[in-house]
Amino acid sequence: MTTLQLTHAPILNSSAQVLILPVNTASIFLDPVLMRTKTLYPDNYQRYHRACRDGSLEVGSCLLHKRVREQAGLSASHNGNQPIYVANLTVSDHPYHPARSQWLKTALIDLQQQLIPLIRYQGVRKVALLARPLIFDHSSTNIISKEESSTNSLPLDWQTFTLPLITQYLQHLPKLRTEVHVPRSVPIAS
Template identity: 60%
Template sequence: MATIHLTHAPILSSSVQLLVLPVNTTGTLLDPVLARTKSLYPDNYRHYRKACIDGSLKTGTCSIHKCTREHSGLGVGSHNKPSYIANLVISDHPYHRARTAWLTQALSDLSDQLMALIRYQGVRKAALLARPLLFDNSSINASLNDAKEHMTTRLPLDWQDITLPLITQHLQELPKLRIDIHVPKSVKL
C-alpha cells in the first residue's frame, strides 16, 4: 500500500527516485517549476519535446523516461537527481486545464508503469508536482460572458473534491511506495 503525503517543500530539491511532472502535448512548459526542469533534466526534455513534435504523446497517457547519469561536470556530485521522470500528459495545450477523463487515464497509465519500476527497479520514493493541477481563481474573474464560457467548456478540476481523490484512488494500491505531493503554500495540508 502506498503512502501519500502532501508537502510544501520544493520539489526540485527533494531526493526521490521518480519525479512526476504534469505536462501537455505541445511541449510548452509555462509553469516556472516545469520550465526549470528543462535545464535540470535536459535529456528528459529532449525526449518529451520529440514525442510532442512527432505526435506520439497523447492526452491521458504517461511517458516514463530513465534519466542518464552525468559522468563529468557539475551534475556529477548531485545525489538528489531522480532516476526516472514521468511526464503525466494531462492537457492538450498549456492554457487548457486538465479534464477528469484525461487525468484519470494518465494516472491509470502511470500506475500500470510504476508496478514494473517498483517490482524490478526498486523504486520506493516518488514526488508529484501538483501546481499545474490546481484550480486558479484568477481565470474566472474575467467578464461574465468569459466566465460562462469558462464554466461550460473548460472548468478546472477542484483539488479537494476531484484531483486529490483521483490521485489517491489510482496510486494508493501501489506496494511499498511513498509519494510526496508537492503543493503550493496556498493549499492547506
C-alpha cells in the same frame, strides 16, 4: 499500500527516485518549476518535445523516461539527489487549458501501470508529484460559457476532484511513498 504525503517543500530538492511532472501536448511550459526542469533534465525534455512534435504523445498518457546519469563534471556530485526516472503526465492539450478529469484519470492509470515494474524489479520506493499545474486558480477565471460547462472542460477543483483522483490511482501501489508537492496557497491538514 502507498503512503501519500502533501508537502510545501520544493520538488526539485526531493530525493525521490521518480519525478512526476504534469505536462501538455504542446511542449510549452508556463510553470517556473517545469521551466527549470528543461535545463536540469535536458534528456527528458528532448524526448518529451520530440514526442509532442511528432504527435506520438497523447493527452491522458504518461511518458516515462529513464534519465542518463552524468559521470563527470560538476553535476556528478548531484546525481545522488536527482531522480532516476521522470514521468511526464500528459494532462492537457495546451498550457492555457486546464486538466480534465478523464485526461487525468487515464494518465494516472498509465502512470500506475508503468510504476508497478519499477517498484517490483528496480526497487523504486519514493516518487514526487508536482501538483501546482493541476491546481486551478479560481480567482483568475472569467465567466465560463454554457458550452464549456457541458463539454466537461471545466477546470478540476483540488479538494473535490484532483486530490481524490491522485489518491485513488496511486494508493494501491505497494511499498511506495508518494510526496505531492503543493503550493503554499493549499492548506495541508496535520
